[in-house]
Amino acid sequence: MEPPSGPASRRHVPWSRLLLAVSLLTFWTPPTTAQLTVEAVPPLAAEGSDVFLVAHNVTKIPLGYGWYRGERGDNTQLIASYRVDNDATVYGPVYSGREALYPNGTLLIQNVTQKDTGSYTLLVTKKDLQTEIQTGHLHVYPVLPTPVITSNNSNPREHEDTVVLTCGSETQNTSYMWWINSQSLPKSTRLELSEDKRTLTVVTVTRNDPGPYVCEARNPVSVSRSDPFTLDVLWQENSRALGVGAITGIVIGLLLVLTPLALLGYFIFLHRQMEEPSGDRFTLEAGLQAPLVLQ
Structure with a gap:
């Protein structure tokens, strides 16, 4: 009697079915609960404005919320906590009076300053006392004055x-x-x-x-x-071009030289007139005065 070739219970599964099963397992994932997130609105805040830290995907009807400065739920950094069932708000050590906590978990910060820049952490407590935690970030910038x-x-x-x-x-x-x-x-x-x-x-x-x-x-x-700014650049005229001052100086200099020369020429002329020989004048005058003799 020949031994059996293999276990009677083993069956050969076609490769096509195995591939189909693997593909289904690959593309199918079990449904997951949306993760808690925190969003700053607006994401970039101007100093003096109001900012909302909005909580998204919060579990339905939680037991309560807590907001903290920093990246963890440290009670020394508690801003405020809110209990849903009795609508009670408790303020923490770092509450400044500018924060307000809404029943949906959103935190309002009014009249923000640059000191408010940083991380903020939301802690959500469920009715089964399980917790969810998420951190958001706030960026506050100054409104720039007119530069000078x-x-x-x-x-x-x-x-x-x-x-x-x-x-x-x-x-x-x-x-x-x-x-x-x-x-x-x-x-x-x-x-x-x-x-x-x-x-x-x-x-x-x-x-x-x-x-x-x-x-x-x-x-x-x-x-x-800024307002326009102008430089007053100091520069000299080209040496070939004479300025008004230079021309005035030249004219005055010429007058100072020419005036004495003109006066000197005039006096020389008068002097020569006075030195002309008297005999010539006498002969001329005598000739004019002599009587005419008729023959």
């Missing part, structure tokens, strides 16, 4: 002095732009910008560099442009 252009030398001398122009006071997270004569900066080896573009250097100024110059300061929440 300052100069190290407002009256530079042509071909001698280098002028450094500065756009307003230094502010973080601010970019700068410059214009000359209402146009963007031309490419020139005599125009140099600092790394942050806040400072413009004009090397060895010429009479063609008076401006006006305008700068712009910009951050994520505001844009501000």
Whole structure:
């Protein structure tokens, strides 16, 4: 009697069915609960504005909420907590009086300042006492004032002095732009910008560099442009061209020289008239007075 070729219970499954099963397992994933998220509205806040830290995908009818400064639920950094069932709010150590907590878990911060920039953590407690935690971030920027252009030398001398122009006071997270004569900066080896573009250097100024110059300061929440600034470049006239002062000096000099010469010539003329011989005059006068003799 021959031994059996294999176990009677083993069956060969077609490869097509195996591939179908694998593909179904690959593309099918069990449904998951949406994750708790925190969104700042607006995401970039101007100083003095109001900001909402909105809670998304909060579990239905939770037991309560808690908001904290920082990236964890530290009771020493509690802003406020809210219990849903009795509508009770408890304020924590870092509550400033500008925060309000809504029943849906959203936190309002009024009249924000740059000191409010940072992380905020929401802790949600469910009815089964399980918790969810999520951190959001708030960015607050100042509203930029009108920048004022300052100069190290407002009256530079042509071909001698280098002028450094500065756009307003230094502010973080601010970019700068410059214009000359209402146009963007031309490419020139005599125009140099600092790394942050806040400072413009004009090397060895010429009479063609008076401006006006305008700068712009910009951050994520505001844009501000300066008033025009003009340089008073001091320069000398070309030596071949005579100025009014030089011409006046020459005229006066000529008059001082020519006037004595004219007077001297006049006196010489008079002197010569006075020295003319008297005999010639007598002969002429005698000839005029002699009687005419008739023969």
